[in-house]
Amino acid sequence: MSGEDVMKIHAAVVSSFDRPPAYEPFELPAPDAGQALVDVLAVGLHPRVRSGASGRHYTSTGELPMVPGVDGVGRLEDGRTVYFVADDELVGPLATRTVIDTRRCVELPAGADPVRIAAAMNPAMSSWVALRRRVPLRPGQSVLVLGAGGNAGAMAMRVASLLGAGRVVGAARHPHSEIAAQAGTARCSDGEIAAPAGAASGSAAEVVSLADVGEVAADVDVVLDYLWGAPAAEAMMAVLRARADRGRELNWVQIGSVAGPTIELPSVALRSANFRLQGNGQGAVSARAYLAELPALIDEIVAGRLSLRTRTAPLADVERVWVAAEEPGVRTVLVP
Structure with a gap:
């Protein structure tokens, strides 16, 4: 050269x-x-x-x-x-x-802050694309986010609310941590902690302990999973066992693996309920589909939502x- x-x-x-x-x-x-x-x-x-x-x-x-x-x-x-x-x-x-x-x-657009765009696009894109392309969210549906204690998980709660979810539940190891509380009201054993300004709006939003997922989020429609590993496997079985109507469709979208790259999943999980397990990432969604979503997502970030x-x-x-x-x-x- x-x-x-x-x-x-x-x-x-x-x-x-x-x-x-x-x-x-x-x-x-x-x-x-x-x-x-x-x-x-x-x-x-x-x-x-x-x-x-x-x-x-x-x-x-x-x-x-x-x-x-x-x-x-x-x-x-x-x-x-x-x-x-x-x-x-x-x-x-x-x-x-x-x-x-x-x-x-x-x-x-003119006046867009490069730092704000560079910070928010990546953590927002996974849930944005998942709920618009992988499993298009219907107005009023409920969403569970596993890993609400991380930046991407907390952002996913806000994305779900923005896209019309009727109820948003986040699950975190520490539900009253600062990051988790940014997304919704934290529920813990001694009551609730009100969400601060900037939390998810437009839908009921709360953050619970991973141990309480089966009790609180049994009948959600979509799960965005940023954890994988043993916590995801435990939450998956807890939700499936607690569902009032196992014929109600449940879409589980695997996005991140901060808790481990593999899970042990009993085969009954896939036979005993109307349960769909799929992933969202490079390869699962085409580059063209990702790129088509960028302008709308940029608009939301520029607007401060x-x-x-x-x-x-x-x-x-x-x-x-x-x-x-x-x-x-x-x-x-x-x-x-």
Whole structure:
């Protein structure tokens, strides 16, 4: 490759899956047909970014060196600001500049905050796409979110409410934690804790202990599961055993696996009820379908109906930020 075909940038470079990315020079190939160069403005440090940089994500090719990241906000050479989804074949967005596939970007409205967009799009997208594409939510249906104690789970409760759920229940290990309480009223053994401003509105929303799922959420219509592992298996059987009408359809959508990559599921779970188990992620939903949902989701974030608390850090400090403890309820955004 000639010198005219590459440009020097700085990026968060992964040279070993056992070490954090390091801020160092990197050669960026020039854009090809259907691609564009962007100056990166903001990139969220999502759990998905970390799993990709460690080689643990199921889409990992194992090739090094690599520049991680799954999405970001950048400025095109003509001055337009866009949100873009990273292409696995291109240099990732954790860089001062990168090349994007122009089919995988959406122009942002004037005045949109790049940090807000970079922070919220990824955690909101999983539930947004699940409830609009994977199992389209019908007005008034009820939704259970397993993992409401995490940013994506708490966001999923707000998404469900926004999309017309009649009732939203979140299940968390600590239902009165700050993150879980952002999404709805927390129920615990000694009563309820009122949700703060910004919690899910437009539907009844509450957060309960995982141990109480069978009692409280037995007759929900859709489950968004960010946990998997043993907690999901236990919750699944508790809900199925407690259903008043086992012929009532239950759609269980597996999204994340923070509690473990596998479960032990009795076969009776799939025979004793009208129960559908499916996943939502890269491969389960086409890239075209994901991209079609971006403009509407961006509108909700720009309007402030879906948001996350953020903290920003310079991209040059990526190695330090990578190993620092995350503040609950806050999404780190790296800015060049």
